[in-house]
Amino acid sequence: MPITHFTEKFFKLKAEFIKDHIINESKQEYILDVQLPVKAHKCPCCNEKTTQIKNYRLRKVELGIQYNYTIIARYNHRRYICKSCGKSFSESNPFVKRYQQLSTLFKHYLIESLGETLSYTAIAKRFNVSITTVIRYLEKMKLAKPSKLPVVLSIDKFKGNAAGQKYQVILTDRQSGTIIDILPKRDTKAIEEYLRSFNRKKRRAVRFVENKLTEILNAFYDIWMAYNLKLRFGWLKRTYGKDKIDNYISHWLERVRASKLDEFSHLLKTFNTWRMPVVNAFLLPFSNGFTEGCNNKIKVLKRISYGLRNFERFRVRILILGAKMAPVAKKQLMPKSVHS
Numbered sequence: 001m002p003i004t005h006f007t008e009k010f011f012k013l014k015a016e017f018i019k020d021h022i023i024n025e026s027k028q029e030y031i032l033d034v035q036l037p038v039k040a041h042k043c044p045c046c047n048e049k050t051t052q053i054k055n056y057r058l059r060k061v062e063l064g065i066q067y068n069y070t071i072i073a074r075y076n077h078r079r080y081i082c083k084s085c086g087k088s089f090s091e092s093n094p095f096v097k098r099y100q101q102l103s104t105l106f107k108h109y110l111i112e113s114l115g116e117t118l119s120y121t122a123i124a125k126r127f128n129v130s131i132t133t134v135i136r137y138l139e140k141m142k143l144a145k146p147s148k149l150p151v152v153l154s155i156d157k158f159k160g161n162a163a164g165q166k167y168q169v170i171l172t173d174r175q176s177g178t179i180i181d182i183l184p185k186r187d188t189k190a191i192e193e194y195l196r197s198f199n200r201k202k203r204r205a206v207r208f209v210e211n212k213l214t215e216i217l218n219a220f221y222d223i224w225m226a227y228n229l230k231l232r233f234g235w236l237k238r239t240y241g242k243d244k245i246d247n248y249i250s251h252w253l254e255r256v257r258a259s260k261l262d263e264f265s266h267l268l269k270t271f272n273t274w275r276m277p278v279v280n281a282f283l284l285p286f287s288n289g290f291t292e293g294c295n296n297k298i299k300v301l302k303r304i305s306y307g308l309r310n311f312e313r314f315r316v317r318i319l320i321l322g323a324k325m326a327p328v329a330k331k332q333l334m335p336k337s338v339h340s
Contacts, residue, residue, distance in 0.1 A: 011105055029072055030070070030071045048083070056078055059096075061095070111137055114316075116321070150173035150174070152206075152207065155170075158170060161302070163309070168183060171183070181194075210288045246279050
């Protein structure tokens with residue numbers, strides 16, 4: 001692939017901007033000499049146009065990584081001077097912002113990588129930058145809480161060990177398959193305060209809430225030791241109507257008591273406490289599976305990062321990861337600008 005096609009395709013750098021290129025094998029660097037054509041610029045003070053050149057400054061700009069080579073632009077940055085007011089200013093360019101050493105596209109790719117289950121160290125190594133640089137760009141991403149609540153709200157805890165708290169809470173939208181938000185601690189009062197921060201109209205939009213029920217059912221399935229009871233309970237899925245489901249469960253529980261299996265003693269107590277929620281679980285087409293899957297991703301992220309103590313960074317990483325898992329929500333979670 002010719003060098004002009006390569007730079008235009010991967011780094012949005014037009015061929016006419018590149019004057020020369022050098023390959024440094026020892027440092028694994030691909031160096032491009034870049035200079036923009038002279039054109040009229042508007043003075044930021046008096047708005048008069050000028051083409052009068054004051055001087056040039058050589059800037060080193062990292063464009064990205066390709067095939068383990070760092071692509072570097074030696075940018076001959078031009079400064080103009082206004083003939084009317086004498087104000088000097090830098091020329092505008094499409095690939096790097098003022099005082100920056102990383103190109104706009106490079107920063108975009110770096111921020112996108114935060115949505116993968118990679119540690120800060122792995123991301124820094126991939127882009128040949130420091131860990132501090134990765135964290136700095138992460139902290140620039142301020143993701144506000146959602147503007148509304150979903151119809152089906154799923155709530156679960158996960159062991160995050162961030163901000164001095166052992167457990168954090170994840171809120172997901174089961175219908176769209178997206179992560180809504182991450183709360184800093186597993187505390188009923190904190191969750192209530194978070195939900196009350198939405199007005200009554202938005203809270204009333206929530207029709208179904210998935211919480212502890214699925215955990216109980218998971219435990220319920222784990223302790224099934226008798227194949228016959230398991231098979232019979234499975235027939236409940238073909239039973240419709242609240243009264244019929246409730247009656248079937250009553251008959252099934254009688255069989256459990258008759259089996260006299262010690263492993264099912266806890267199950268009987270559970271059904272006495274959660275009888276109606278269990279019935280509702282078979283009436284409604286929702287489950288907590290997506291939220292549990294999110295928790296698994298979070299555990300992987302935490303493990304490969306050897307823990308993430310700063311909660312705000314942890315929250316942003318999880319929300320970006322959630323955007324990767326649900327492409328529809330990606331545009332909503334990515335910041336409006338990654339140029340600064």
